Amino acid sequence: MTPQPHEILFKTLADPTRRALFERLCRDGDQTVGALTAHAGISQPAVSKHLGILKRAGLVQDRHEGRLTHYSAQHGALDPLIGWANQMAGFWHNRFDDLEDLLKRMDQ
Numbered sequence: 001m002t003p004q005p006h007e008i009l010f011k012t013l014a015d016p017t018r019r020a021l022f023e024r025l026c027r028d029g030d031q032t033v034g035a036l037t038a039h040a041g042i043s044q045p046a047v048s049k050h051l052g053i054l055k056r057a058g059l060v061q062d063r064h065e066g067r068l069t070h071y072s073a074q075h076g077a078l079d080p081l082i083g084w085a086n087q088m089a090g091f092w093h094n095r096f097d098d099l100e101d102l103l104k105r106m107d108q
Contacts, residue, residue, distance in 0.1 A: 005058075005080035012057040017042060018050045022059055025073040032068050 003011075013019045021036055033051065037044045051071055054060040059077045063070045 006084040008057050009059070009078065009081050012053060012059060015050070015053075017046075018054055021047070021050055022054055022073060025060060025071060030063075030070050030072045032070055034068070036071065 013022065017040065021040065024036065024039065025031055033044060033048055036051070037047045040047050051060060051062070055062060055071075057077075059074055060071050061074055063072070
């Protein structure tokens with residue numbers, strides 16, 4: 001069974017290091033691996049591994065410039081999560097509306 005896009009994003013962002021790297025790229029923009037490593041508190045190979053996972057999930061893209069690799073957050077990468085959250089919000093709003101109707105009928 002192929003995982004849904006939102007499931008891939010949840011799994012990828014469940015790791016706090018990957019989530020922090022992604023948040024930094026969203027907040028600060030394009031960063032080199034070296035710059036990301038300097039603030040990550042882990043080794044460069046570990047940062048590169050996490051960036052590879054973020055890239056496979058479609059959350060970041062890389063750009064090579066000489067010997068440096070720059071990473072940036074992908075615009076719209078979280079759209080599957082937003083869609084899922086909106087779907088779940090609609091589900092729960094309907095459930096709460098049904099509950100409210102039931103409670104009103106019980107009060108009569």
